[in-house]
Amino acid sequence: MKNTIRVERAILNISQAELADRVQVTRQTINAIELEKYAPSAVLAMKIARVFGKRVEEVFQLEEGD
Amino acid sequence: MKNTIRVERAILNISQAELADRVQVTRQTINAIELEKYAPSAVLAMKIARVFGKRVEEVFQLEEGD
């Protein structure tokens, strides 16, 4: 699954650690998702989208293999 | 996490098995999510919402504890 977390973070100008803090996960979890090492849970995806003031589908996009 | 899968299924008039089939999981997985025994992955949540022609946030809602 693709995502635009890096771009959204840049817009808000917040670090991975700051985002992690706001959605209550570790910094490593945000890093792994941002680098697409794995896909988040729906709960986490929704929290992240909410921080960015966007819909889940605007931040995360399904890919072929998903 | 709450969801309106049952209602959306009723609108489309499809069974849990039919939905499971369309999003490529087992019937038990749909049943468990529908009964809120656990929350789906983001990938699955997006596929389910897509079947219903709705946004993820329209089908799934974060709760206090999430």
Added chain:
DNA sequence: TCTAAATGTAAAATAAACTTTACTAAAAGT
């Protein structure tokens, strides 16, 4: 340049999602 902040990474452990098989019960159709 020196330092601090931010990011990338990795291994081991835990938790949570999902599968498989299988059985029960309810609901709907005939």
Added chain:
DNA sequence: ACTTTTAGTAAAGTTTATTTTACATTTAGA
């Protein structure tokens, strides 16, 4: 009433997400 479809459940197993600790690298600022 009988049969079929749909839904609920459960235990054991596999896979994936997330945490923890820790260290290395890059970026930015003073």
